[in-house]
Amino acid sequence: MGEQAPIVIVLAPLFGALLIAFVGIRFKALCLPVTLGALSLSLAATVETFRTVLARGEFVYLLGGWKRLQEGDGISIGIEYRVDTISGLVLLVIAAVSLLVAIYSRTRVVADTPDRVPYYYMLYLLLVAGLAGMTITNDAFNLYVLLEISSLTSYALIAVGSRRAVLSAFNYVIMGTIGASFYLLGIGYLYIKTGVLNMQDIHAVIIANDLAESPSIRVASVLILMGVWIKMAFFPLHAWLPNAYSYSPTTTGALMAPLVTKVMIYIMIRMMVTVFGLDYSFRATPGMPLHWSNLVVTLSSIAIVAGSVMALSRRDLKKMLTYIIIAEVGYMVGGAWLANEKGMTGAVYHIVSDAFMTLCLFLAVGVIIARTGQSRIEGMNGLFKKMPLTMAAFTIGALSMIGLPPTCGFFSKWYLVGAGIEAGQWHYVGALLFSSLMNAVIFFRIFEMAYFPKEVNEAEPACFDPDAHPLETLEKTPSSMAIPLWISAVTLIVLGVFNYTIVQWIASALQSLNFFPAAG
């Protein structure tokens, strides 16, 4: 497929969804194979694209064949795809995670939503298409359309869960619409001053017409940031996330938690780097009492601390993980805004590693829920003995969250802390370490519960009676759940050991940007 690979990434899930609409409704057994086939094709296309990107540095695909004006040097009149190593990495993450979760979903979807399996898989595929499209596109408005696709599908994927899930999904609709509309409005503000929609063209016009001081552009940047922050659940705009992810069906949580927030962070970085430019994003604004970058880093420090503390107070595994996600979002936002290359590298690397960490943990919790029927920490007594393999994978994921070598979580923390030191943002460094320690407390509390037998743990208030679900009588973890779990766990270590390769890829995309030393 070669030159056409970028479009296949998005088209494969789309056609998969159509195929399910044609045949899957009648033959329900075909839904999963079609999904897997489409996602595998998408993954293959992603790998192909990424290889081309590595060879060429950048891969541009013109949709509709509309070339840029003036022999390719002018503005873009159509929509174009542009893949560099950063977006390529995010695309790889999307393709790989969605495929793993699809394998994992084999038994779960039938159990969670027995009568709407085809609809579930259609939405699933379209969500993947939306996320991949958002990552790959170079057109600000096209991004909005795909953002809406991924939003609508995720609302629905959440709402098919329990009745609490519907309510959380409704809140998510309200918040998500505000976020997406802010983004749209921000693009409008850019459009009114620049007259173009292609991201690189917007940047070029801002530079050429010296619009950096214009209030419209400044407001546009605030609006876009706010919109993206709402979508990524950046504290204090996070309120929709915990309920939405924890009451949704297992597969939805496992798909959305690793991908949706990370893709939004990628988009934030994309906006900072491609649309506004680093110089604009990080420079002190005249008339603003606070340095813009300082302000955001402070906010993210608060987000990290708040997320960790809130996670600590939860007794439900899924809820707890959702709050950890909120803390992790703070990591990445802060890293991206540290205004140095290391921070940006760390943020992008953390997108990759956090996606797999979250995936691993959500999959493990999914297995625990499937086998014990609940997800409260009190109900985990003696799980190490009952399901050692699952718990081992869970442990790897947890160690990565805590940030212990050689898992990838350690290395992302390494780059982020290093960048924080370099930028002199000591509170950010402190927040990172604090959250590591908090994660250690949170997870070792769980390990303790799972490692020690029930009698020892009885001092803890037990809301759940494990005898109600005798573990011994439950069937073994199906391999469709165990294999993705283990692949994700091993990926954590592989990503950690080969982190330098990934970091070099990221650096090759950041090379063209002029990072300047952070202002004290």
Add this chain to the structure above:
Amino acid sequence: MKGLALFAVAFTGALLLYATGDFPDWGSLDSPANGGELSTHYIKEVRKETEVPNIVTAVLADYRGFDTMFETVVVFVAGIAIIAVLRDFGNGSRGYPPALANNLPEEPDLIVTQTCNLVIPVLQIFALYVLAHGHHSPGGGFQGGVMLGASYILIALANGVEAAMKILSERKILLMAATGILIYSGTGLVCLLLGENFLDYHVLSRILPTDPIMARSHAMLFVETGVAFTVTAVMFSIYANLATRGTLKGGL
């Protein structure tokens, strides 16, 4: 909560108003958006490049055709999502809290039924006209599709959802919606298979008896038809589900 909302709203409003002073005047001819290269190019070159007089249609279906494809997918997603969320497979409306709809008279009103029966054929023909004439006048796939969908909604309003479902069953709705997207993306895919980029319609001149420019014009009609398919099916499906709480029985 209320105070917080007021604060958030006031903050946003202040932010937006702050930038308003910076905008070009309303209706200004030489603002970046209106006088800029992009908009100028569309207006000036649209005939040369696509042979479609309605610039909006040309931009919608060709220059930014990819957007529109996904816009259609948004509609499709809405249709599926509503079914996935609301559709009640089987167990009827037992145990639901009372609703206004339960107090409606059993028999549909004669005047309403007759009027609808008169209006519907006209509406459908007009919808097809809007779809087909979208290149030259306001209209196109979306508008035509919504009107066509509205005609089915009228049937459902007048004669009950079940009567309308006899014409357009749930299975057909889904097939129709998917077919619409298939027509759209299939057109793009044919371009891809003919060796050009996705949605690069001019290459269709190889299989259509026209020159590359007219091929674009014709392809736009194809994709607009696809849009109309999807929109028709989904609009009706949304109404049918919402009006019956997903049971597809009874109705308003």
Add this chain to the structure above:
Amino acid sequence: MEFFEQLIIPKFNYWIYVILMMIGMRAMIAKNNLVKKLIGMAIFQTAIILFYVSIGVKEGANIPILDHHMMPGEIHGGDPVVVAEFANPLPHVLMLTAIVVGVATLGLALAMSQKIYRAYGTLEEDDILSQIKLEPND
């Protein structure tokens, strides 16, 4: 008065769009009834559409459809098109998408509110929340 002439009148559309948007957004966040929230959401979205369409308006320009007979394109050797005579088509295209997205979101949200009503028997947020408080929670 000068302020009025320079800031309000020429940008009246933009002022109104901000007001509509604030009305809609406040309803979305602060209203108690779910359907009211959704009406607010619809108003919020039309406000943004109003903003975009206002961008594309040109003084004295006509609808963005070229005339068949009087103004053939350059390809046929006729006069060049006068850009100032046609409204900017791009915002219109974008807003067609936005309208469709709006109705899709509205439909889905209405479906959810029906399901919520099915589960809790009410559409008032405070009533639902007080019911949830009685359920076992984390």
Add this chain to the structure above:
Amino acid sequence: METITSPIPLFACLASLLAVIPIVAFGKNPNLRESFTFSAGFAKLTLVLLMLPWVLDGKIVEFTFVDEIVKGVPLQFRVDGLGMLFTLVASTLWILTSLYAIGYMRGAHEGSQTRFFAFFAVSLSATLGVAFAANLLTMYLFYEMLSLATFPLVTHHQDREARTGGRTYLTYLLSTSIGFVLPAMIYCYWKSGGNMDFSTGGFLAEKVGPTESLVLLLLFVFGFAKSGVMPFHSWLPNAMVAPTPVSALLHAVAVVKVGVFCIIRVFTGVFGTDFLKTMDVAVVISWIAGFTVIVSSLIALTQDNLKRRLAFSTIGQLSYIVLGVSLLSTFGVTGSILHIAMHACGKITLFFCAGAIYVAAHKKYISELVGIGRVMPVTMSAFFIGSLSVIGLPVTGGLISKFYLVMGTMQAGHMGLLAVFLVSSILNAAYFLPIVYKAFLCRPEESQFEPGIKEAPLACVVPLCITSIMSVLLFFFPGILLDLASLITGVGN
């Protein structure tokens, strides 16, 4: 200096890690399972001994896993004198401990023995990883691995006491390593411009000022909490809930020595003693260590639980090592390095004895040991030799290291610290010798020991005899250790 690239360090490290697979696989058959433990142990020791001549020749053995794990820093093993010495001690004692563990675990009817031996092997791999690490990052990696691998060992009994002990254990070790070492390490990385290789001169030399150095030193010394420097010491007494072989090998040899080993590396490899001498900051560390020495000895006096007393004694002895290296004098550093080996042999003997007493007589408290020398003469003789070594009296190896440490103090000219050594030696004697005295010379009260009590199983007694003999031998033949130590200090013997 000549460098040999060879995978032997990797194999040495992997030997015990790979043994986990057969250990778990043959968990149902204890004898077969233990035979794998032994073969791994001997394989490991053989591999280590293979490298010994090279190292003694002044060569360095290197092995690289990943060329650059972060920019400029490889994941690399490099065996030098210090690492060799530590490895030698750890791998020799592992074999003995394994033998002892078999006797102890079976004698005390402990459960989950497969898990025990498996994690024991993992811990050893991590220890060797730390010893071989060529740079700070590699060292940190194995340091954390060791913390985690020992957790199931510490909490082996899985009762409430074990849970509390395990909690304290991990809280201290993880929070210090993440909270202190990690930022310090990243700061070093940033300051040194992307280099973290241990080198004789120190990679951070001339790149940081005095205040930065002091803060970094404090972060490192407290951060490597396995060294038990006060106030981050209380995990060690709590970890004594573990079965005795664990306490013996890990909390007298592997884990705690890893802590001080890391600190020695920081002094010699990160900053370089020469660089630190130019600033007057290391003395702060000396006094902290000195304080720990005195206070822990005083606390040890008050402990009645034998293992807890040994634990506090360990804390004091570890601080000897920290103190020695922080003196920055040649003798001090040599003394520190030697003390790793000497104290290991002495203290492991003591722990073995404590375990043997528990297995044979089910006694945990010192007050119950009156007259026990009469029923367990071999064990208590070994105990006597062990305590001599820890106190630093002839004819045991402890004297040699202590001699060097005292010399180091004088060389550095810190007379106050000399007093610390003297006082602590007296205190050491005060908390050990009465036990021996009462065990042999006092008559047990009636019905204190049931009639059947005799020596512990042979598998327990043999290792403790060997280690006590080793303590004595090290007094007469310390040559090889001195040679290895001199490779680090750079002074010919």
Add this chain to the structure above:
Amino acid sequence: MIPAFDIILLVFLVVTSVIALRVRDLLAASMVFGIYSFLICLLWAEMTAVDVAFTEAAVGAGVSTVIMVATVYQTARRSKD
């Protein structure tokens, strides 16, 4: 574009939007929302955005209002605010 017409429409828009949100009868609110959509459709036409006006007429004033009414019929008509 006709500025006077534009301004009148805009003012009406604000008024209808406030009414739609104030009315406690949800059915009435839906209908007022329909009026709002119709006004905004006129506004688009006035601003020469005929395609948008056409779509808004069909989608906003048509389908949106109908599905909103359908929902009100299927749930509760009275609202507390």
